[in-house]
Amino acid sequence: MGSHRRLAPSGFARGAGAAAGFVSLAAAVLGAVPAAAAPHDDTRAEVDRLYEEAEKATEAYNKAEERTDALRRQVGTAQDAVARQQERINTMRDALGSLAGAQYRAGGLDPSLALLLSADPEDYLDKASVLDRISTHQAGELRELQQAMRDLARDRAEAARKLGELEKARKAVAAHKKTVEKKLAKARRLLNTLPDDRREAYGRASRSDRSELPGTPAASAASAASARAAAAFAAARSALGRPYIWGANGPGGFDCSGLTQWSYAQAGVALPRTSQEQRYAGRQIPLSEARPGDLVAYRDDASHIGMYAGNGQVIHAPYPGAPVRYDPVGMMPVSSVTRV
Template sequence: MLSRAAVTVAAATAAVLTAQSGAKAQPAPSGPGSSTPDEVRNQVDALYAQAETAGQRAVGAQERQAELLHRASLLEQRLAEEQQRANDVAGQLGAMAQSEYEQGGTVDPVVQLLLSAHPSDYLERAAGLDQVDSDLAFRLAELRGDEQRVRRDRAAVTDQLAELEKLRRSIAADKADVQRRLGHAQALLGSLTADQRAGLQQAEDAAAQAASQEAAQPLPSGLGPADDRAAAALAAARAAVGLPYVYGATGPGAFDCSGLMYWAWRHGGVSLPRTSQEQAFAGRRVPLSEARPGDIVVYYRDMHHVGMYAGNGMIIHAPYPGARVRYESVDDMPVAMVVRP
């Protein structure tokens, strides 16, 4: 069985299309045939793994960004409401002071404070005035509380916006990293001769056919999905076989690795986290030897790739840009853990 980077001629073209037009590829080897197909395959395998790691970081940051945008919006709405309430109370206090002045013809210390151009002056000093009656004291305390909340929430909004800008820069950097590595992979693939690319194509076709045949075998008795939810998720993943890998996609027409798990398990009524690293902790760990169809198989030490166990030692996964959702041997990549949602 070939590794997940046993790439095709079509994959080489798709890698260029996946990278945005502004991406700059790394220089290709010095001439055709300067690297063997196995060497190129191994280098491309590493580049796709690195690109997928950066892609999962970007997806996670985008999820965090969406959460922060929602929180910032709620904070801004609350801030506007608090500011309006403070303005209303200040207006009521001003009206009280003006009325007292017009009725008495003199301006006592409390009224002088209330007519001050700087409300913070009377908020700080009014407590020392014995003349403040209970109603006025209540209004002053209410205004003080409103203004303190306004200051607190204004600072919170500022912090949220600063974090959003930091996330925006992080997402842009990770996307650029993805594009750079995909461009480098395409350049490496382009360094192969036509015969070498044809050889890789034939080997991958043979491996894909063998994997599909193995996956089509009946499951041993008692080794089917653990429950109805897993069965529904497995059926959805099987239906996605043949659809393209697209970075950041969650279906229904294209997927990245964690996007496929997210989409398939929603058919089982389970809302998984979006990234592969989060999905690694979205259920109960089971030994690989006890994996059941529907379980999520997490790969590599940094957990940047996931697939769904399909039974008979096979997984369904979205492998890399340019490839399509397919069956593959569960042990074609280093398994980090198996999770049962």
């Protein structure tokens, strides 16, 4: 019986084995590249998420700030009403005080007038019997004063209510501000963990603040749907390169809705402050019909907004660290296009 010994590998076999080993090693090394890159990709995805959440909080901050401004004006109006009513009451008291003085010099002070000039005549004024002691003219003046005092009490209550709402609104503004700052700080810390080349390349390659680069819109706004849209588009173009500053509406810096609000203000059009409100500031049209100056809102909640610039691009304020610039209109899901 022959023996079944394992033959020694030939030179070819040894080479093939070495090659196979090299291929396996290369595959292992190449396979490790995505795994090594994955943490960076995860970091960029997390930064994107934080910027998106910060932008939503920024729009909530803008809405709360707008509400605070409105309440501040309402409080001022209510306080003015209180002051006017108090002045009217003081004038009426002075007039009735003169009447009381005349009655006293004539031989006595009418009890109803004496009570009126005391600290709290309201209870006595509510009693009909008082009207038996005074003339018809005096009764009319007393009724008028009584109504004025009730109006004053109402105005004071309204002013107090508005002040309470204002305080709540201020707290909401502070809370949203804190949320934005926390998310932006976390995003900055994450960005700083990326290698320099990846951090510098964080902005999409298609983005630019230079209008002369290929693919950017022509300088003319003649294709805008209206003269005001053309003027707003020209204003937005003039803001290219200015910094993103959350909560800002120009002229030195902008957040997304601040840029569109400021741009239309230069055209004499008052837009609401937030992107959610701006999406309803005109007639909604299909994206296929968009022309320069139209507003393009993004995401289902319209938490980001830009201005259509033609050639499939928008001008917008992207996020902190990125200037006002052109970007592809499809950079994120479009929720609506509004023609102001």
